[in-house]
Amino acid sequence: MAEAAVFSLIKTHNKPFGVQGLVDNLQTAGIKKAAVQKAVDALTDSGKITCKEFGKTKVYLPKQDGLEVLSKEDMEARKAEQKQLLETLQATHKAAKEAEAELRSWNNSMTVEEMRAKVQALTQQRDAQQAKLAGMRSGAKLVSADERRAAETAFRAAMEVWRKRRSVFRGIWDAISEGIEGKQSDLFEEIGVDTDEAAGVTYAELESRFLSAARGVKRPRSIKQ
Template structure:
């Protein structure tokens, strides 16, 4: 009978199978419908266990001779859930440890820090010496003196621009009746413009 063959197969293999798996593994000795009917009957009689995973039923034989009394009532799903939570916690701890190791390995070593500190101190000493030399050899202006100098500079700068504009206007007026080019006119008068000598006026 299909029930005997199915039960013997599940006991011998001692593994959970679906109806399709059992049908295939019995090499077509019974139809899928007959196997399904046998599995349902064995499950109802308590000779095998049936568990539902999603929409699929999975069957496994009860190995009564290999288990102690009441062990078949143990909740393996709860164990799996508990172990999964423990695994997640361990993975989180592992990620934290890996991140900490990465930070430690990327940080400069004591020797590197000491070397960099020495370089900075040496640079500070050089700058302080240079500053002291400048203080000793350079006349320090007061705020009022600096203000006067800047005011004078601004006055002369405005006057320079005014005179340059007047010269440019005069030159353009003469060139209107001059038969040659502007370059020839300037050469005849021995005049050099700021642009010709690359002169750049500092405004500050």
């Protein structure tokens, strides 16, 4: 059984095999390494296969006797056919990938129910914005005095936390950065420090805007129609 399986494998693939390669390919048949070694020895002795030695390594090849020898023209024709088949295979793979991508996009698309819910949510958002805009045009007060004071208090608290943290960081950085070479911006980027400048904001600018807005509240003005 092992001898027939080994011979069939070598002949079918028509390429060199080592013993371990034969064992790996015959795992599903349950043929162990000792049986494979015994089979190749018997096949070599009977002349059904050829054994080539490369140092301590033995390679077993199928006999090439009786095989058809292609002419130069036939060989070129086979190469051209192989090239064409390869191009067809590549085109098929590309089409399959495109089809898979399209299928994934459809699977990720919203269902009809999800679309209806989205439309409803957007409609409600639009109505709320329109109502807010109408109130602004009519000159109505959209924010109560208590709400404004609460917002101002929260803003001042946030600004104070910002100021303290900037001060603490600056003190620590000045203490540890003495003697460090390189641009400060490059060092900040390397160690992951997010600066005000990188975020596109400055403490002074926000504070100035807040003070201007606070002064503006004392001088209410109507919104033009």
